[in-house]
Amino acid sequence: MLEGPLMRRLSLVATTGAVALGLTLSACGSNSLSPGGSGGGNNTSSAPGPTGTVDQALAAKLPAKIKSAGKIVVGIDPTYAPNEMLAADGKTVEGWDADLFNAVAAKFGVTVDYSPSKFDAIILGVDSGKYDIGVSSFSITDQRKAKVNMVSYYKAGTLWVTKPGNPAKIDPNNACGKNIGVQTGTTQFDDISAKSKKCTDAGKPAVHILPHDGQNQVTADVVSGKADAMLADSPIGLYAIKQFQGKLEKLGDVYDSAPYGYVVPKSETDFANALVDALKAAKADGSYDAALKKWGVESGGITDFALNP
Known part of the structure; x- marks a missing residue:
């Protein structure tokens, strides 16, 4: 849906x-x-x-x-x-x-x-x-x-997360051609789909959306480098950054609260x-x-x- x-x-x-480790830290x-x-x-x-x-x-x-x-x-x-x-x-x-x-x-x-x-x-x-x-x-x-x-x-709200230093040079408002992770069925999925359409309407490459049923898989893709960035709810993005210390960082500000x-x-x-x-x-x-x-x-x-x- x-x-x-x-x-x-x-x-x-x-x-x-x-x-x-992440789950053990939370009880x-x-x-x-x-x-x-x-x-x-x-x-x-x-x-x-x-x-x-x-x-x-x-x-x-x-x-x-x-x-x-x-x-x-x-x-x-x-x-x-x-x-x-x-x-x-x-x-x-x-x-x-x-x-x-x-x-x-x-x-x-x-x-x-x-x-x-x-x-x-x-x-x-x-x-x-x-x-x-x-x-x-x-x-x-x-x-x-x-x-x-x-x-x-x-x-x-929604928060983008990427690797430290943003090596793929991701711009949340212009991620055309980039590999972006997102959970299926979420409004973030709609968000990135709409952004991808803006890319193609402007004659640019579509966003390469990497969807998963579970947010854990989305986060794993960013940590491994398969995805250049992800977008998720702000508490989830901030928690992932905390759990994977030094492997993730936030990109931009929270929006659409x-x-x-x-x-x-x-x-x-x-x-x-x-x-x-x-x-x-x-x-x-x-x-x-x-x-x-x-x-x-x-x-x-x-x-x-x-x-x-």
Whole structure:
């Protein structure tokens, strides 16, 4: 699903050793995925029961399906460190996005089942009822709001990343003929596709787009030199630079800032509004800020949580 040039999701197996190091450095949560479920989104396993104070008024607003099951099934693409990723055990979902949603789910008194999926299949999964909600750094766009409800909870922009010193002399506004990595299904994919069209319309070579289903593969291409640069959400780009010390650097400034949103079925407006209230409650009790601070992403925190802003 490719929507608008605003940013992903605005969306590391760099070398196996490098990614293992990156994941080991980050530890949180205990939301396990079933082995072998890292691509198809067909396997889930329950996270431990919620902690914190349950808001009975919010719990009463849960859809009947979730009340009956006692859990929220979440579609997630765990290749997007530090937002959502797999821990070194290969099955535990961690990251600030997961930490935050766990705090939100605690307000409802339910557990969370994280179900792995390709990013561009999550909205379809929510719409079909496969998932109760999508939590995977989705940027809120008009195209997405036309299909599902979206609840804002964070704000990020697009950032370009390249090798130190920018050896390929990449200009984000004129990358004609360059090898550029991007995750499939993201609005960054639309962004670079539009830039490539501008190149060909001007009689210049098209951008050589190197797409991957997972952001980890995109980052690996830049680290190895296969790609000259990549574009991704700002927290992801900055995290990759930190994890691969001395091998990557940012290129230019963050642009096209927009809010992230939880993806909720169009038919579940009451649930979506309850998520807004749960986010407000998490902000009030400090769990919202704690989740962001733990991962160093406080700069994108918001207070104006809303349905379909």
